[in-house]
Amino acid sequence: MTQHTSYTVAKFGGTSVADHLAMQRCADIVINDPAVKVVVVSASSGVTNLLVALAAGRLTEPQRLDCLAQIATIQYQILDALARPAPLAALIDQYLAQIDKLSKQRQQACEDGAVSDALLSLGEACSSALFAEVLRQRHHPAICFDARQVMRTDSHFGQAEPDLVLVSDRVQQLLQPLLAQQVVVTQGFVGADSDGHTTTLGRGGSDYSAALLAEALQAEVLAIWTDVDGIYSCDPRLVHDAKPIPELSFDEAAEMATFGAKVLHPATILPAVRSGCAVFVGKSRAPEQGGTWIRQQVQSTPGFRALSLRRQQTLLTVHSLNMLHARGFLAQLFAILAKHRLSVDLITTSEVSVALTLDNTGSSNSGSSLISAELRAELETMCRVEVTEQLALVAVIGNQLATTAGVAKQVFEVLEPFNMRMICQGASPHNLCFLVDGDDADAVVQSLHQRLLPT
Ligand code: ADP
Numbered sequence: 001m002t003q004h005t006s007y008t009v010a011k012f013g014g015t016s017v018a019d020h021l022a023m024q025r026c027a028d029i030v031i032n033d034p035a036v037k038v039v040v041v042s043a044s045s046g047v048t049n050l051l052v053a054l055a056a057g058r059l060t061e062p063q064r065l066d067c068l069a070q071i072a073t074i075q076y077q078i079l080d081a082l083a084r085p086a087p088l089a090a091l092i093d094q095y096l097a098q099i100d101k102l103s104k105q106r107q108q109a110c111e112d113g114a115v116s117d118a119l120l121s122l123g124e125a126c127s128s129a130l131f132a133e134v135l136r137q138r139h140h141p142a143i144c145f146d147a148r149q150v151m152r153t154d155s156h157f158g159q160a161e162p163d164l165v166l167v168s169d170r171v172q173q174l175l176q177p178l179l180a181q182q183v184v185v186t187q188g189f190v191g192a193d194s195d196g197h198t199t200t201l202g203r204g205g206s207d208y209s210a211a212l213l214a215e216a217l218q219a220e221v222l223a224i225w226t227d228v229d230g231i232y233s234c235d236p237r238l239v240h241d242a243k244p245i246p247e248l249s250f251d252e253a254a255e256m257a258t259f260g261a262k263v264l265h266p267a268t269i270l271p272a273v274r275s276g277c278a279v280f281v282g283k284s285r286a287p288e289q290g291g292t293w294i295r296q297q298v299q300s301t302p303g304f305r306a307l308s309l310r311r312q313q314t315l316l317t318v319h320s321l322n323m324l325h326a327r328g329f330l331a332q333l334f335a336i337l338a339k340h341r342l343s344v345d346l347i348t349t350s351e352v353s354v355a356l357t358l359d360n361t362g363s364s365n366s367g368s369s370l371i372s373a374e375l376r377a378e379l380e381t382m383c384r385v386e387v388t389e390q391l392a393l394v395a396v397i398g399n400q401l402a403t404t405a406g407v408a409k410q411v412f413e414v415l416e417p418f419n420m421r422m423i424c425q426g427a428s429p430h431n432l433c434f435l436v437d438g439d440d441a442d443a444v445v446q447s448l449h450q451r452l453l454p455t
């Protein structure tokens with residue numbers, strides 16, 4: 001009979017598993033909470049960036065070798081501190097040899113998403129194998145589980161979409177039965193398509209992996225352990241006196257994640273909403289400091305809660321006289337964008353033009369490279385196209401924003417010295433968004449924070 005069914009899925013980000021000491025702190029968290037039965041890890045800090053550089057296939061040979069050496073140094077530091085158990089040392093060497101082989105392949109051949117994703121996945125392969133050993137050496141039974149067995153995705157390499165039904169079935173069949181005996185440590189960010197090719201979920205995707213596993217296991221808590229002690233009223237790197245938020249609603253957190261609060265991958269909240277799983281965000285270096293709880297219902301719902309910023313936004317403006325009194329123009333435009341796998345963020349329309357921003361979340365692209373030559377050519381068959389780059393999307397996040405008098409005045413008063421390119425409000429009670437020049441972004445956010453969220 002299963003004894004313990006109230007699971008916590010704990011996810012540790014890159015800085016939390018950066019080295020042996022950081023991994024030991026994560027082990028303390030796991031060992032101190034018997035509800036933690038599944039651990040999802042990112043690659044150790046910096047490793048995915050190095051793998052991305054290798055996957056681009058454009059390095060000189062000395063640069064490639066330098067990347068390999070940097071990756072090996074990170075893994076060996078942890079392995080040495082664990083006294084190099086032979087099977088684990090052999091496994092890490094095998095992963096490093098694969099990185100060498102696949103990166104050579106990328107230098108020699110043209111773009112190949114399957115090879116790139118196989119390469120990118122190896123950071124998490126190493127960190128998960130190492131972290132399971134850290135737990136075992138602390139006498140906490142743990143196994144390393146290959147996430148590709150359960151995280152079935154489509155074949156969009158670099159930005160693969162998990163199949164929710166298959167993931168859930170497989171988790172229940174293959175992963176859940178293991179939890180009675182030990183903690184399962186697995187890779188975030190990594191999946192496999194129906195042909196067994198390794199895929200990845202997009203940068204920062206480990207949060208999403210953990211949320212999907214929590215949903216499939218009907219976990220009570222999803223704990224995201226990172227390098228900040230919770231979600232703040234703005235990125236603390238940008239606004240130094242940003243305030244920690246003890247409790248946040250799913251709606252508010254989802255808006256923050258969507259509009260640039262890097263602390264949560266944008267897709268993290270949806271599985272939690274569907275399954276009713278509470279999400280905790282805390283700092284693995286200092287768990288005693290507490291963090292942010294994200295739930296369906298919260299005690300306080302202030303008008304202004306937080307600010308988010310997304311840099312390097314692309315504004316696409318299309319003009320066509322055919323739009324005048326026409327039906328279906330937007331449908332046609334959106335169909336083209338969908339075909340090119342672009343999702344639209346903000347949109348405003350006039351009589352003969354439409355302006356929209358394109359979501360570059362999780363993509364390695366930014367700016368106008370989102371708009372490929374083929375996409376532009378296709379759009380130009382139906383309209384005149386204008387692309388503006390280097391903009392920043394600022395989101396004011398809160399409650400009842402669309403139905404409270406005076407909101408616009410308070411926000412726009414502060415923005416008097418700045419030029420705004422686009423304003424969107426009304427679709428959600430939880431946000432008011434606008435675009436500003438990239439160079440003004442920091443000043444805009446800092447002044448707004450001072451006005452709307454004073455300490
Ligand atoms: P991890 O590697 O653990 O996934 P990330 O770097 O992805 O960590 O996310 C943590 C970072 O998110 C923080 O260091 C912080 O700079 C940034 N961040 C952005 N917005 C916020 C916010 N509103 N509150 C807290 N952190 C934020």
Ligand code: ASP
Nearest residue numbers: 042048189203204205206
């Ligand atoms: N390691 C991946 C990245 O750096 C995934 C993650 O950390 O969430 O993007």
Ligand code: MG
Nearest residue numbers: 013204262263
């Ligand atoms: Mg992250």
